[in-house]
Amino acid sequence: MTFEELVFYFFSAILVFAATMVVFIKKPVHAALYLVLAFFSSAGVWLLLDAEFLAVTLVLVYVGAVMVLFLFVVMMLDINLAPLKEGFARYLPAGILIGLVVLAELAFVFLGDYFGPEQYPNPGHHPADYSNTAELGSKLYTEYFLAFELAAVILLVAIIAAIVLTLRPKRWSKYVSPEEQVSITRKGRVKLVDPKADKD
Amino acid sequence: MLDAMNELLAGLPEPAGYLILTVAKILAIVLPIMIGVAYLTFAERKVIGYIQVRVGPNRVGPRGWLQPIADGVKLLFKETIVPTNANKFLFIIAPVLTFAPSIAAWAVVPFDDGLVLTDVDAGLLYILAITSVGVYGVIIAGWASNSKYALLGALRSAAQIVSYEIAMGFALVGVILAAGSLNLTTIVEGQSGSILHWYWLPLLPLFVIYFISGVAETNRAPFDVAEGESEIVAGFHVEYSAMTFSVFFLAEYANMILVSLLTALMFLGGWLSPFQGIPVLEDLFEPVPGIVWLLLKAGFFLFLYLWFRATFPRYRYDQIMRLGWKVFIPITIVWLLVVGVGVVAGIGPWFD
Numbered sequence: 001m002t003f004e005e006l007v008f009y010f011f012s013a014i015l016v017f018a019a020t021m022v023v024f025i026k027k028p029v030h031a032a033l034y035l036v037l038a039f040f041s042s043a044g045v046w047l048l049l050d051a052e053f054l055a056v057t058l059v060l061v062y063v064g065a066v067m068v069l070f071l072f073v074v075m076m077l078d079i080n081l082a083p084l085k086e087g088f089a090r091y092l093p094a095g096i097l098i099g100l101v102v103l104a105e106l107a108f109v110f111l112g113d114y115f116g117p118e119q120y121p122n123p124g125h126h127p128a129d130y131s132n133t134a135e136l137g138s139k140l141y142t143e144y145f146l147a148f149e150l151a152a153v154i155l156l157v158a159i160i161a162a163i164v165l166t167l168r169p170k171r172w173s174k175y176v177s178p179e180e181q182v183s184i185t186r187k188g189r190v191k192l193v194d195p196k197a198d199k200d
Numbered sequence: 201m202l203d204a205m206n207e208l209l210a211g212l213p214e215p216a217g218y219l220i221l222t223v224a225k226i227l228a229i230v231l232p233i234m235i236g237v238a239y240l241t242f243a244e245r246k247v248i249g250y251i252q253v254r255v256g257p258n259r260v261g262p263r264g265w266l267q268p269i270a271d272g273v274k275l276l277f278k279e280t281i282v283p284t285n286a287n288k289f290l291f292i293i294a295p296v297l298t299f300a301p302s303i304a305a306w307a308v309v310p311f312d313d314g315l316v317l318t319d320v321d322a323g324l325l326y327i328l329a330i331t332s333v334g335v336y337g338v339i340i341a342g343w344a345s346n347s348k349y350a351l352l353g354a355l356r357s358a359a360q361i362v363s364y365e366i367a368m369g370f371a372l373v374g375v376i377l378a379a380g381s382l383n384l385t386t387i388v389e390g391q392s393g394s395i396l397h398w399y400w401l402p403l404l405p406l407f408v409i410y411f412i413s414g415v416a417e418t419n420r421a422p423f424d425v426a427e428g429e430s431e432i433v434a435g436f437h438v439e440y441s442a443m444t445f446s447v448f449f450l451a452e453y454a455n456m457i458l459v460s461l462l463t464a465l466m467f468l469g470g471w472l473s474p475f476q477g478i479p480v481l482e483d484l485f486e487p488v489p490g491i492v493w494l495l496l497k498a499g500f501f502l503f504l505y506l507w508f509r510a511t512f513p514r515y516r517y518d519q520i521m522r523l524g525w526k527v528f529i530p531i532t533i534v535w536l537l538v539v540g541v542g543v544v545a546g547i548g549p550w551f552d
C-alpha cells in the first residue's frame with residue numbers, strides 16, 4: 001500500500017464513520033459536529049484528486065460558515081429527545097425498505113454500463129505546475145458560462161426571497177437608524193427647565 | 201545550517217529523512233511562535249501600562265522580563281476544573297480545536313523568499329479556510345461548558361466571525377485579483393519595486409478593512425464582545441481554568457501574530473525592503489535580511505492591536521454587525537470593481 005492509499009483509506013474511514021454517526025447519534029449538536037467531521041474528511045479525499053480549490057472551498061463555505069450557523073440554530077433549540085425515539089420499531093420496516101431501494105438504485109447506476117468503475121479510470125496526477133484554481137476559473141467562465149450565470153441568478157433569487165420572507169415591517173422592531181443616533185445634539189436630548197422654587 | 205542537516209539526513213532512508221526534516225522545520229516555526237506569543241502578552245501589558253501612565257509588570261526577573269514564564273508556570277500548576285454536567289469530552293477538546301488551526305495556518309506562510317514550509321498554490325485560500333475552522337473551538341467550548349454566559353459568548357462569537365469572514369474574504373479577493381495568484385510568495389513578488397508599488401496604495405480601503413476584520417476575527421478589543429467581561433463575565437471561556445484556559449489564550453495571540461504577518465505580506469510588501477528604488481538608502485540597507493523587514497512590519501500591526509485595546513471602548517453588538525454587513529461588505533464589493541478595472545486597463549505601476 002502506497003502512502004497515498006493509506007491517506008485515502010484514513011480519510012474515507014473517518015468519513016464513513018462520521019456520516020454513519022450523523023444518522024445514528026441521538027443528540028442533535030453531536031450529529032452536527034459529526035457532519036462537520038464528515039465535510040472535513042471529504043475535503044481531504046478531494047485533495048487527493050488534485051481538486052485543491054474545491055477541497056478548500058468545501059472547508060471554507062460548509063465547515064467555516066454553513067455548519068457554524070447550523071450549530072448556532074441547533075444549540076438554541078430545546079429538543080425533547082423522548083418523542084423523537086417514539087415509534088422506532090413501528091417505522092423500522094419502512095425505513096429498511098427505503099434504505100434497500102436506495103441501495104438498489106445506486107447499485108443499478110454504479111454497476112451498470114454507463115457509470116461503472118471501468119468507465120471512469122483513475123485520472124492520475126497532474127504535473128506540479130497545474131493550477132486547479134486557474135483551470136476551474138477558465139472553464140467556468142468560458143465553456144460553462146451560461147450554466148454558471150444561471151446558477152448565480154437562481155442563488156440571487158433565493159437570497160432576495162429569504163430576505164423578503166423574513167423582513168419585518170419597521171413598526172415591529174425597535175430599530176433606530178444610526179444616522180439619527182449619530183446626528184443627535186444636546187438640544188434634542190436634554191431640556192433644561194427652571195422650576196419655580198416654592199416660596200413657603 | 202540547512203545544508204549540514206541535509207547531509208546528515210542523506211544517510212537515512214528516504215521517507216524517514218524527509219519526515220525528520222519536516223518535523224524539524226515545523227519546530228523551527230512553532231517554537232518562535234510560542235516564544236512570540238509569550239512575549240506578546242508581556243509587550244501587551246507593558247504597552248498598555250505605559251499608555252495608561254503605569255509601569256506594567258516589573259517584578260519577575262530583570263525589569264519584568266521573566267513575567268510570561270512565571271505566568272506559564274503558574275497556569276501549568278493550577279487545577280483544571282470541569283463544571284458539573286458539562287460534556288467532558290467536548291469541554292476538553294474545544295481548546296485544542298481552537299489551537300490547532302491557529303498553528304496549522306502557519307504551514308503556508310512565507311518568511312522570506314523561499315523560506316516557507318509548504319509553498320502551495322492556493323496558499324491564501326488554505327489560510328482563510330483553516331482560520332475559519334477555529335471558530336468551532338469557541339462554539340463547542342461555549343456549548344459544552346453548560347453555562348449560560350459561555351453559551352451567549354459562543355453565539356456572539358459565531359455570528360461575529362461568520363460576518364467578518366465575508367468582508368475579510370472579499371478583501372483577500374482584491375489582493376488575489378491584483379497579484380493574479382493565490383500563492384503568498386507570488387503576491388509579495390508582485391509588489392516588488394518601491395514602497396509605492398506595495399498594495400497598500402491601490403488597495404487602501406481593502407487594507408484597512410482587512411486589518412479591522414482581522415481584529416474582529418481574533419475577538420480582540422474593541423470587538424471582543426465574545427468575552428465582554430462587563431456583561432457576560434468572560435464569555436465562552438468563563439468555565440475554563442489552568443492549562444485549558446491558557447490554550448485558548450495561546451491560540452488568540454498566535455492568531456493575532458498571524459493576522460499581522462499576513463497584513464504585512466499582502467499589503468506592505470512582506471520581506472521587501474522599504475528603501476527599494478531609493479538610490480543611496482537601498483544599497484545601505486542591502487545586507488538587512490528580508491525576514492527583519494517582515495517582522496518589523498508585522499510588529500507594527502501587533503502594536504496597533506495593543507494600541508486599539510488601550511484606546512477604544514468596546515463596540516455595541518448591533519453596531520459590530522452593522523459595520524460588518526452594511527459598511528465593510530459594500531465597500532469591498534465596490535473596490536473589487538475598481539481593482540478589476542485597474543487590472544484590465546493595466547494601470548501602473550501596480551497592474552502593468
